[in-house]
Amino acid sequence: MDEPPEIDYRGPLPPYQQVAAWLRGLIESGELRPGQVLPSEKELMDSTGLARVTIRKTMKMLRDEGLVETVPQRGSYVTRR
Amino acid sequence: MDEPPEIDYRGPLPPYQQVAAWLRGLIESGELRPGQVLPSEKELMDSTGLARVTIRKTMKMLRDEGLVETVPQRGSYVTRR
DNA sequence: TCACATTTGTACGTATGTATC
DNA sequence: AGATACATACGTACAAATGTG
Numbered sequence: 583m584d585e586p587p588e589i590d591y592r593g594p595l596p597p598y599q600q601v602a603a604w605l606r607g608l609i610e611s612g613e614l615r616p617g618q619v620l621p622s623e624k625e626l627m628d629s630t631g632l633a634r635v636t637i638r639k640t641m642k643m644l645r646d647e648g649l650v651e652t653v654p655q656r657g658s659y660v661t662r663r
Numbered sequence: 664m665d666e667p668p669e670i671d672y673r674g675p676l677p678p679y680q681q682v683a684a685w686l687r688g689l690i691e692s693g694e695l696r697p698g699q700v701l702p703s704e705k706e707l708m709d710s711t712g713l714a715r716v717t718i719r720k721t722m723k724m725l726r727d728e729g730l731v732e733t734v735p736q737r738g739s740y741v742t743r744r
Numbered sequence: 745t746c747a748c749a750t751t752t753g754t755a756c757g758t759a760t761g762t763a764t765c
Numbered sequence: 766a767g768a769t770a771c772a773t774a775c776g777t778a779c780a781a782a783t784g785t786g
Contacts, residue, residue, distance in 0.1 A: 591735065596773060622751060633775045638752085654752050655782040678766080703759060714767045719760090735760050736774040 583621055584608070586630050597632055598639040605640070609649055609660055616662040620650060665689070667711050678713055679720040686721070690730055690741050697743040701731060 608614040689695040
């Protein structure tokens with residue numbers, strides 16, 4: 583898994599959307615394929631330096647977009663379509 | 664943290680400047696040292712009885728003076744110089 | 745069967761940013 | 766100056782299910 587971009591706390595997009603944009607790009611480019619697992623909340627926290635609630639907000643956004651599906655105690659996966 | 668002075672709503676200085684003057688004094692006297700955190704907006708609201716917008720006006724004044732720096736979601740700190 | 749680490753779910757408290765009335 | 770609301774973010778803690786050894 584690539585490293586996420588540096589978080590810009592002063593940019594036009596809030597941190598949780600910056601992470602979402604990064605993951606969205608990986609999915610749409612095919613780097614992350616349908617059925618494939620995404621980094622765990624912990625991994626994203628460590629790689630971005632953001633808090634868990636912020637990462638969870640990112641994942642919720644991607645879920646709402648239908649791009650990923652989250653399985654409790656398992657992880658989040660790229661939606662198969 | 665000391666208690667702020669009683670707010671004089673009829674005095675020559677508006678309330679937000681009265682609070683600013685108090686904090687400025689603490690900083691210049693060394694009671695609040697560089698890098699040290701200032702009371703949160705909530706604490707200042709409670710201890711002064713003033714509204715949040717007023718407290719924020721106080722902090723903006725101190726920021727503009729270069730006496731303090733505010734970190735989003737963190738708090739305001741005495742500028743290190 | 746058991747113990748342990750991992751992972752998501754949930755909740756609470758605190759803090760600043762922004763907007764509306 | 767004030768009141769209220771919502772957005773965004775950090776930290777902590779605990780619960781519950783899963784996977785691994």
